[in-house]
Amino acid sequence: MRSDRTRSELPRLAFIYSGWNSEDPPLLLAEAAEGVASLLWVLPDARELPRAVLRMLRGLGDVVDVTGLRGEAAAEVIRQHAPTGLVCCNDSYLVWAADVAHALGSRFFTPETAIRLTDKLAQRRALRDHGLPTPDFWDADELVDDAVIDSIAHRAGFPLVLKPRQGRSSQDIEALRSPDELRAALPSIEPGRMLIEGFIPDPSGASQSAGSAPYVSVEVIASDGVISVLGVTGRPPLAPPFRETGCVFPANLSQRARDDAIAAAVTATRALGVETGPLHIEVKSTDTGPVVIEANGVTGGGAIRDLIQHGLGVDVLQLAMRLAVGEHIVFEEPPSPDEVGFFFEMQPNKDARRIVSVDGLDDVARIPGVERVIPGLRAGDECSWRAGTTGFIAAVFGAAPDHAAANRVREQFYDRMSVTTTNA
Structure with a gap:
């Protein structure tokens, strides 16, 4: 959508900007807003x-510093500043943004919904209460004695998955394969x-x-209760323990599997x-059918946004x-x-601790x-699986005529890269 209206004639949009590395640079954000809204940059911190970034923001619109409020x-x-609507693309500030929007009377997630979208424990409870299948789950803070651990081991078996309630990019997610591993992990867990x-x-x-992980992401737009699906994005196999290695759009799914994933996503949208x-x-x-892994109240990350725009x-x-300024879409x-x-990433081996050399780009x-x-x-950089998806060695972006050709690109990418690491 483009408009001939001047900036002063456009609705004003409060954009919560934190500078987090998952957010697009200000110039790209301003480009997305062209003809849609005049940006009001709201800085929570x-x-x-x-x-230099602050100077750039002031050149692209008005800036409001609400640090600490x-x-x-x-x-x-x-x-x-009389904004018409509000947008936030950073999970870390989504609940705060919902509180702001509620006070302003702006269209946004309610504070309760924002909590469900950012706290995986609250999210699991909401999905379960709505009748969606979920794995067994526990607040790690409640695992206080051997009897509870033994009960979990008997009920769920192993492996179990330990993950942050609020996190991103597969960071700090690990598999626990025995009661002893669970007991060893508990003392170092930060409360809450x-x-x-x-x-x-x-x-x-x-x-x-072949060459695909058994999960996808469904990109959804909700507008006044009407749910639309933009598409389904596939994934290459994960790097251990649970690190993503890219995405493919559209996913290479059977029609039935695609329909099942979309139906689960639509139901989850309503449940949240x-x-x-x-x-x-x-x-x-x-x-036994599709299971929702998680739902995020932001657009798909930079790669997915690029793939959808490209495709x-x-x-x-x-x-x-x-949507934020009132359009019904x-x-x-x-x-x-x-x-x-496609967007393919190469991750370091799970045991790697430092990059020695990177060749083949x-x-x-x-x-x-x-x-x-x-x-x-780069050579000399420290690395850890705990960095999740963000700790990649190199990535490629592009397009292929079909899924088989995309898989061949991925194979050639890995074949042509030469990486040396050390575990020390």
């Missing part, structure tokens, strides 16, 4: 931002931080092609109480902005791309279909 107090400052759940079993049959806003919902295939010509962030049928977009750039090579860790 300006102390985190370099001066809680929801209602921040809303009083923001209200003076971790969730333990049963492992969602892999399907015995192939719901996706989402009326308006973007959602990124991960769904795993199992022998469909649709900017999911701009859709979120349009409905897709009767998910659009269909002509190509298979120039050769990777010459693989047909690769449009962009993204360097990650």
